[in-house]
Amino acid sequence: MTNQPKRVSILGSTGSIGLNSFAVLDGLSPDYQPISASAHSQWQQLASQARKYQLEKVVITKPDCYEPLKNELSDTKTQVLCGQEHLVDLAADEHCDILIVAIVGAAGLPAVLAATKAGKRVAVANKESLVMAGCLLMPMAKEHNANILPIDSEHSAILQAMHSGHRREVEKVSITCSGGPFRTLTKEQMAHVSLEDALNHPTWDMGPKITIDSATMMNKALEIVEARWLFDLSTDEIEVVIHPESIIHSMVEFCDGSTLAQLSRPDMKCPIQYALTFPDRMPGLSERLNLHDIGQLNFEPPDFERFPALRLGFEVAQKGGTAGSVLNAANEAAVEAFRAHKIGFTQIVELTEQCLRNHNWKEKPTLQEILEVDKLARQEVENCLEDLGAKKIR
Ligand SMILES: NC(=O)c1ccc[n+]([C@@H]2O[C@H](COP(=O)([O-])OP(=O)(O)OC[C@H]3O[C@@H](n4cnc5c(N)ncnc54)[C@H](OP(=O)(O)O)[C@@H]3O)[C@@H](O)[C@H]2O)c1
Numbered sequence: 001m002t003n004q005p006k007r008v009s010i011l012g013s014t015g016s017i018g019l020n021s022f023a024v025l026d027g028l029s030p031d032y033q034p035i036s037a038s039a040h041s042q043w044q045q046l047a048s049q050a051r052k053y054q055l056e057k058v059v060i061t062k063p064d065c066y067e068p069l070k071n072e073l074s075d076t077k078t079q080v081l082c083g084q085e086h087l088v089d090l091a092a093d094e095h096c097d098i099l100i101v102a103i104v105g106a107a108g109l110p111a112v113l114a115a116t117k118a119g120k121r122v123a124v125a126n127k128e129s130l131v132m133a134g135c136l137l138m139p140m141a142k143e144h145n146a147n148i149l150p151i152d153s154e155h156s157a158i159l160q161a162m163h164s165g166h167r168r169e170v171e172k173v174s175i176t177c178s179g180g181p182f183r184t185l186t187k188e189q190m191a192h193v194s195l196e197d198a199l200n201h202p203t204w205d206m207g208p209k210i211t212i213d214s215a216t217m218m219n220k221a222l223e224i225v226e227a228r229w230l231f232d233l234s235t236d237e238i239e240v241v242i243h244p245e246s247i248i249h250s251m252v253e254f255c256d257g258s259t260l261a262q263l264s265r266p267d268m269k270c271p272i273q274y275a276l277t278f279p280d281r282m283p284g285l286s287e288r289l290n291l292h293d294i295g296q297l298n299f300e301p302p303d304f305e306r307f308p309a310l311r312l313g314f315e316v317a318q319k320g321g322t323a324g325s326v327l328n329a330a331n332e333a334a335v336e337a338f339r340a341h342k343i344g345f346t347q348i349v350e351l352t353e354q355c356l357r358n359h360n361w362k363e364k365p366t367l368q369e370i371l372e373v374d375k376l377a378r379q380e381v382e383n384c385l386e387d388l389g390a391k392k393i394r
Contacts, residue, residue: 134229221313
């Protein structure tokens with residue numbers, strides 16, 4: 001390590017991953033130093049982060065939060081910016097060595113693209129950007145010598161296991177999945193679950209969108225697509241294993257019959273830190289694993305009937321191109337509709353599948369085309385909601 005600290009920017013600093021990122025940086029101080037951050041609506045939280053870490057710049061993306069944030073920080077040296085376009089400026093800022101993208105949803109994509117083009121280390125929690133545009137991002141990273149490193153615990157586990165062999169020696173990647181809160185429910189029971197039930201994850205404490213994605217297992221579907229792009233895997237090389245304890249975060253099987261697994265408590269500080277220090281390891285804050293206390297680890301095959309999102313994940317990973325953009329956008333819009341009590345739980349995946357079926361797929365899309373597909377899929381979900389609303393009224 002040189003004497004110069006690594007300068008880190010955190011986009012989405014007020015969320016679950018954002019807060020864990022600051023905790024990791026506290027532990028890595030003074031070798032790693034936060035320099036800028038962004039939030040969407042929680043301006044008070046962003047203001048206290050700016051004060052505590054004497055951040056150089058902060059970006060708030062919800063326009064009506066700009067004035068109160070600016071006033072709150074008026075006696076500091078922190079530059080306060082407003083608007084999505086400034087996320088791209090932070091991402092490409094030459095003073096930033098590592099960008100953590102902890103924004104939820106498609107809103108994270110422009111920043112991931114900008115940091116990749118600028119040749120940075122991009123620690124990506126925002127799996128949605130890889131699902132939407134993995135076909136553009138991975139070649140772009142190669143061209144610009146950027147390093148896209150996963151924060152997702154499963155992909156971090158795969159990265160760590162892959163480190164002990166060569167890509168050509170990998171036979172299979174097993175992505176583990178807790179099964180979420182509805183692992184043992186029937187399809188009929190799932191049709192009647194509430195928003196509160198869906199937000200009650202058994203092992204992980206996360207933001208609301210990914211928690212609902214975990215309940216439908218769309219999160220695993222997104223992760224299958226993410227793994228396909230990050231590690232250049234075919235769908236024949238990927239399997240999903242239900243592992244309710246969330247202790248093994250994924251496994252890689254090599255051609256000699258060895259399977260390497262990465263184990264740790266379900267705590268995102270571990271993969272966040274690895275994305276920052278890779279390929280090195282530094283002392284970390286995560287609580288240590290005590291296998292005597294855990295006693296038993298369980299595994300089950302996934303049920304594609306009860307959790308059809310998994311089938312969509314494999315299908316989209318195989319197709320590539322614009323399919324990821326539809327999957328992600330339709331799911332985001334459907335999750336929002338579920339959170340607004342406009343649709344039932346099982347309709348999230350039904351609507352998403354319907355959008356996929358109606359989509360005119362393109363194998364090698366431009367960014368413009370990917371964004372257009374995103375817009376159309378959201379519009380299609382909107383139209384379906386109007387139809388559903390009309391049916392209810394009749
Ligand atoms: N949480 C986990 O354990 C976990 C694990 C693996 C992967 N991930 C991935 O990490 C990402 C973040 O998840 P999370 O659980 O941390 O979510 P979260 O708690 O909901 O936080 C989301 C962050 O994004 C900001 N944000 C929301 N909408 C935005 C917009 N339109 N433009 C810019 N910023 C926006 C939020 O700002 P405000 O709060 O200020 O509104 C917040 O800082 C997701 O892609 C998720 O899939 C999360």
